[in-house]
Amino acid sequence: MPRHPFSNTRQRIEEESIKLFAARGIAETSVRDITRAVGISEGALYRHFESKEDLVWQAFERNYVAFSQELEALAAQPPGAREKIAAMIRGFCKAHDENPTLFNFMVFVQHGQLAKMPADAPTPVRVLRRVITRAIEQHELPPQNPDLAAALVLGTVLQTATFAAYGRLDPKLQPVSGRLIAAAWAAVNSTAAAA
Amino acid sequence: MPRHPFSNTRQRIEEESIKLFAARGIAETSVRDITRAVGISEGALYRHFESKEDLVWQAFERNYVAFSQELEALAAQPPGAREKIAAMIRGFCKAHDENPTLFNFMVFVQHGQLAKMPADAPTPVRVLRRVITRAIEQHELPPQNPDLAAALVLGTVLQTATFAAYGRLDPKLQPVSGRLIAAAWAAVNSTAAAA
Amino acid sequence: MPRHPFSNTRQRIEEESIKLFAARGIAETSVRDITRAVGISEGALYRHFESKEDLVWQAFERNYVAFSQELEALAAQPPGAREKIAAMIRGFCKAHDENPTLFNFMVFVQHGQLAKMPADAPTPVRVLRRVITRAIEQHELPPQNPDLAAALVLGTVLQTATFAAYGRLDPKLQPVSGRLIAAAWAAVNSTAAAA
Amino acid sequence: MPRHPFSNTRQRIEEESIKLFAARGIAETSVRDITRAVGISEGALYRHFESKEDLVWQAFERNYVAFSQELEALAAQPPGAREKIAAMIRGFCKAHDENPTLFNFMVFVQHGQLAKMPADAPTPVRVLRRVITRAIEQHELPPQNPDLAAALVLGTVLQTATFAAYGRLDPKLQPVSGRLIAAAWAAVNSTAAAA
DNA sequence: GATGAATGAGAATTCATTCAT
DNA sequence: GATGAATGAATTCTCATTCAT
Numbered sequence: 001m002p003r004h005p006f007s008n009t010r011q012r013i014e015e016e017s018i019k020l021f022a023a024r025g026i027a028e029t030s031v032r033d034i035t036r037a038v039g040i041s042e043g044a045l046y047r048h049f050e051s052k053e054d055l056v057w058q059a060f061e062r063n064y065v066a067f068s069q070e071l072e073a074l075a076a077q078p079p080g081a082r083e084k085i086a087a088m089i090r091g092f093c094k095a096h097d098e099n100p101t102l103f104n105f106m107v108f109v110q111h112g113q114l115a116k117m118p119a120d121a122p123t124p125v126r127v128l129r130r131v132i133t134r135a136i137e138q139h140e141l142p143p144q145n146p147d148l149a150a151a152l153v154l155g156t157v158l159q160t161a162t163f164a165a166y167g168r169l170d171p172k173l174q175p176v177s178g179r180l181i182a183a184a185w186a187a188v189n190s191t192a193a194a195a
Numbered sequence: 196m197p198r199h200p201f202s203n204t205r206q207r208i209e210e211e212s213i214k215l216f217a218a219r220g221i222a223e224t225s226v227r228d229i230t231r232a233v234g235i236s237e238g239a240l241y242r243h244f245e246s247k248e249d250l251v252w253q254a255f256e257r258n259y260v261a262f263s264q265e266l267e268a269l270a271a272q273p274p275g276a277r278e279k280i281a282a283m284i285r286g287f288c289k290a291h292d293e294n295p296t297l298f299n300f301m302v303f304v305q306h307g308q309l310a311k312m313p314a315d316a317p318t319p320v321r322v323l324r325r326v327i328t329r330a331i332e333q334h335e336l337p338p339q340n341p342d343l344a345a346a347l348v349l350g351t352v353l354q355t356a357t358f359a360a361y362g363r364l365d366p367k368l369q370p371v372s373g374r375l376i377a378a379a380w381a382a383v384n385s386t387a388a389a390a
Numbered sequence: 391m392p393r394h395p396f397s398n399t400r401q402r403i404e405e406e407s408i409k410l411f412a413a414r415g416i417a418e419t420s421v422r423d424i425t426r427a428v429g430i431s432e433g434a435l436y437r438h439f440e441s442k443e444d445l446v447w448q449a450f451e452r453n454y455v456a457f458s459q460e461l462e463a464l465a466a467q468p469p470g471a472r473e474k475i476a477a478m479i480r481g482f483c484k485a486h487d488e489n490p491t492l493f494n495f496m497v498f499v500q501h502g503q504l505a506k507m508p509a510d511a512p513t514p515v516r517v518l519r520r521v522i523t524r525a526i527e528q529h530e531l532p533p534q535n536p537d538l539a540a541a542l543v544l545g546t547v548l549q550t551a552t553f554a555a556y557g558r559l560d561p562k563l564q565p566v567s568g569r570l571i572a573a574a575w576a577a578v579n580s581t582a583a584a585a
Numbered sequence: 586m587p588r589h590p591f592s593n594t595r596q597r598i599e600e601e602s603i604k605l606f607a608a609r610g611i612a613e614t615s616v617r618d619i620t621r622a623v624g625i626s627e628g629a630l631y632r633h634f635e636s637k638e639d640l641v642w643q644a645f646e647r648n649y650v651a652f653s654q655e656l657e658a659l660a661a662q663p664p665g666a667r668e669k670i671a672a673m674i675r676g677f678c679k680a681h682d683e684n685p686t687l688f689n690f691m692v693f694v695q696h697g698q699l700a701k702m703p704a705d706a707p708t709p710v711r712v713l714r715r716v717i718t719r720a721i722e723q724h725e726l727p728p729q730n731p732d733l734a735a736a737l738v739l740g741t742v743l744q745t746a747t748f749a750a751y752g753r754l755d756p757k758l759q760p761v762s763g764r765l766i767a768a769a770w771a772a773v774n775s776t777a778a779a780a
Numbered sequence: 781g782a783t784g785a786a787t788g789a790g791a792a793t794t795c796a797t798t799c800a801t
Numbered sequence: 802g803a804t805g806a807a808t809g810a811a812t813t814c815t816c817a818t819t820c821a822t
Contacts (some may be wrong), residue, residue: 009781025306027222031817041783043819048781052817111220125363147363148371151354152378159350160343168320168342176343179387183347186385187378192371204806226792238794239807247792399802415696417612421796431804433798438802442796501610515753537753538745538761542768545744549736558710558732566733569777573737576775577768582761594785616813628815629786637813 010048012038014059022105026056060113064106067095068122075127081135085153085188086181088128092157093173093180096164104165107158128153132188141188152187156180205243207233209254217300221251255308259301262290263317270322276330280348280383281376283323287352288368288375291359299360302353323348327383336383347382351375400438402428404449412495416446450503454496457485458512465517471525475543475578476571478518482547483563483570486554494555497548518543522578531578542577546570595633597623599644607690611641645698649691652680653707660712666720670738670773671766673713677742678758678765681749689750692743713738717773726773737772741765 016037020029031052035042049055074087096103117123129150135141141149157180163169173180211232215224226247230237244250269282291298312318324345330336336344352375358364368375406427410419421442425432439445464477486493507513519540525531531539547570553559563570601622605614616637620627634640659672681688702708714735720726726734742765748754758765 025222027220030815032815042817043784044782046818111223144374145364145371147358148355148374151358151364152351155350155352155354156347156382157350158354159346163342163346169340169346176387179339179343179385182385182387183382186381187351190374190377190381192374192377225790227790235806236808237792238809241793242806415612417610420794422794432796433805434803436797501613534764535754535761537748538764541744541748541754542741545740545742546737546772547740549740549743550733553732553736559730559736566777569729569733569775572775572777573772576771577741580764580767580771582764582767615811617811625785626787627813628788631814632785 009038009040009044013040013045013048013055017055017059018063018105019101021056021059021109022101025109026111056110057113057116060106060110061117063102064110064113064117064123065121067106068124068127070095071124072122072127075131081131081138081140082185084131084135085128085184088124088131089153089157089181089184090174090177092124092161093177096161096173097171100161100165100171103161107161108165125150125154142191144188149188153184156184156187204233204235204239208235208240208243208250212250212254213258213300214296216251216254216304217296220304221306251305252308252311255301255305256312258297259305259308259312259318260316262301263319263322265290266319267317267322270326276326276333276335277380279326279330280323280379283319283326284348284352284376284379285369285372287319287356288372291356291368292366295356295360295366298356302356303360320345320349337386339383344383348379351379351382399428399430399434403430403435403438403445407445407449408453408495409491411446411449411499412491415499416501446500447503447506450496450500451507453492454500454503454507454513455511457496458514458517460485461514462512462517465521471521471528471530472575474521474525475518475574478514478521479543479547479571479574480564480567482514482551483567486551486563490551490555490561493551497551498555515540515544532581534578539578543574546574546577594623594625594629598625598630598633598640602640602644603648603690604686606641606644606694607686610694611696641695642698642701645691645695646702648687649695649698649702649708650706652691653709653712655680656709657707657712660716666716666723666725667770669716669720670713670769673709673716674738674742674766674769675759675762677709677746678762681746681758682756685746685750685756688746692746693750710735710739727776729773734773738769741769741772 013034017029017034020033020037031045032042034055035045038045045055049058071088071091074091075084078084078087114123129146132141132149132153133146136143136146136149157173160169160173160176160180164171164173170176208229212224212229215228215232226237226240229250230240233240240250244253266283266286269286270279273279273282309318324341327336327344327348328341331338331341331344352368355364355368355371355375359366359368365371403424407419407424410423410427421435422432424445425435428435435445439448461478461481464481465474468474468477504513519536522531522539522543523536526533526536526539547563550559550563550566550570554561554563560566598619602614602619605618605622616627616630619640620630623630630640634643656673656676659676660669663669663672699708714731717726717734717738718731721728721731721734742758745754745758745761745765749756749758755761
């Protein structure tokens with residue numbers, strides 16, 4: 001599997017794969033579909049990836065790790081919990097708007113790739129959870145299950161992204177990131193009412 | 196291969212299909228997998244469903260419509276907007292807890308089945324959106340994009356369900372429904388801060 | 391295989407089969423197609439026929455023998471060779487016009503049924519050949535290969551029937567039977583020119 | 586399973602297909618039969634043809650067009666109507682004798698392929714019909730329905746080919762082409778007797 | 781690096797036939 | 802006589818992967 005610095009074929013395979021995976025799903029995309037989109041022969045793909053599974057993984061892993069690290073960096077900068085969470089939500093929106101296809105692939109289409117991540121790798125959920133746990137410890141947030149709190153924040157962003165993908169909302173999330181931050185912050189600060 | 200004289204084969208096919216679809220995905224589940232799980236031959240399935248696609252649709256449609264109608268009924272009863280939304284969230288949690296597999300299939304696994312629903316059929320999203328639109332008109336909620344508000348409510352519930360499916364949260368949602376209601380209500384009442 | 395005299399189910403199966411066989415071909419017609427056309431269950435067909443193959447054979451044999459015998463009778467009556475051949479051609483046209491579907495099934499669609507006929511059974515070709523052989527012996531026709539002569543007569547009728555089936559000619563053959571007789575008689579009386 | 590590096594697999598598939606189609610019929614020949622005859626795997630066939638239907642069509646179309654064009658060329662050369670028809674009949678006989686299997690496939694076995702030919706493509710029937718129409722206009726033939734006349738000529742040749750295929754006549758048609766020409770010419774010059 | 785024919789396993793589906801009711 | 806679910810083999814076709822060139 002040579003990573004030839006002067007060949008962008010590998011890169012193009014990954015890009016086209018992500019497009020097709022996001023549009024139709026992984027199982028519904030054949031190696032033939034991919035190689036045809038790239039403009040290479042079927043055999044050529046196997047110069048760059050060991051298998052289709054490997055291709056899926058590579059396409060996922062690199063981008064997912066990069067995204068997670070970016071979120072991590074964003075969360076590291078500001079001082080308070082609210083600002084950390086706000087920065088992460090803005091990071092989600094920015095990633096989405098810059099490449100909705102990649103965003104949807106990473107978040108919605110990847111099938112079981114998440115389970116292959118090493119247990120200590122940074123992921124958006126883990127980064128978010130850590131910020132929230134710390135905030136609860138520091139009394140910046142009321143005491144609560146940090147996983148549930150993470151779900152509330154994440155749900156705010158991801159369901160909005162889903163609606164955008166379905167055409168039910170504007171394709172751009174950044175214009176509503178302020179609202180999403182306010183909503184998420186309100187949610188994690190809410191207290192259970194009597195059911 | 197016994198011929199079960201008093202068993203409803205069609206029903207059993209649907210049930211096993213939903214289990215397998217929810218566990219592995221639709222494309223990843225073969226007709227063979229299904230019929231093996233049911234204990235019939237592959238050909239026998241086609242006595243009950245015209246095609247795999249038809250089976251997916253039948254398994255989805257009936258349950259989805261029933262769920263949507265239940266939500267609709269729940270939203271019709273109480274007077275205020277907050278109580279309507281609370282009733283719906285409780286409905287989501289109840290449906291999830293009663294049959295998480297079916298819930299996950301309907302909400303997360305169905306692939307493109309939603310697009311086959313007639314435009315006027317009730318769906319959870321449409322019911323929720325209608326309640327929210329009305330509430331905004333009646334000044335029970337601040338003025339806002341009703342689709343975005345619907346995403347905030349839905350995201351609260353569905354991301355929690357996702358975390359439950361991943362084992363990151365308790366498998367039962369009903370115990371936290373009060374918290375989800377509070378969070379959703381806080382979210383739709385929040386106001387965008389400066390981004 | 392009861393041939394119940396008061397049941398016409400068997401008869402209806404044969405009739406619908408012939409229609410379907412003629413329209414689509416034997417291999418292209420399934421038992422299900424047939425039973426649906428008749429309005430009975432799939433299993434019921436096997437009360438009347440041992441197998442699909444048996445059904446094809448039964449549907450062919452009875453009609454083919456009847457047709458052959460009719461031709462034989464027609465050829466027996468008139469005295470001269472020309473009149474015998476004319477009677478047979480008229481018989482072909484009449485059989486065609488009375489039931490084109492049956493005619494096409496017997497002549498064009500039956501696949502290998504002919505080979506199952508016992509070697510001494512009367513068939514249109516054998517009847518025709520015998521008439522011609524006799525005619526040559528009696529010097530009513532010039533000396534020639536009787537099989538080739540039979541082909542010339544038969545080709546005249548059958549190709550016309552083919553064109554009728556394709557809509558290239560009128561669906562009725564009887565109006566042109568006079569012409570067909572003249573053509574066939576001219577053909578068997580022709581002498582090979584230098585090739 | 587050897588990979589024949591210098592053999593034209595596509596060509597061999599077509600050839601074996603035609604043999605099998607002519608021997609058993611199209612529906613009665615499975616893809617498996619074909620690929621076994623060729624000595625390749627089933628999947629390999631689909632590298633060369635999109636589907637079995639496509640294979641049938643390709644096998645038919647190319648040969649049929651070639652044959653039709655040859656007939657057209659043969660009919661174009663000689664001056665008189667009789668010579669044109671004679672040339673065509675000789676063309677039929679030559680095509681038959683050179684490759685009876687292909688001839689039978691094109692003429693008798695093809696099922697519905699004819700209907701796929703574009704309306705303006707040359708076919709043997711159209712060529713023959715045109716020659717006859719012209720001959721009638723030029724008073725080289727008595728006035729008559731040109732389609733019926735075409736049937737008379739065609740029937741002469743094709744029924745002879747049928748008898749040859751059934752072993753009822755010599756497998757070679759060219760030796761009797763003179764007789765066929767005389768018979769066909771006599772037929773189209775005959776006048777309807779009283780029926 | 782690249783090609784594309786070939787493989788072999790497996791996919792969905794059809795179908796003649798059987799059989800408990 | 803009739804039903805129709807069930808069978809099991811066969812059919813067409815797809816697909817990830819290999820490999821000679």
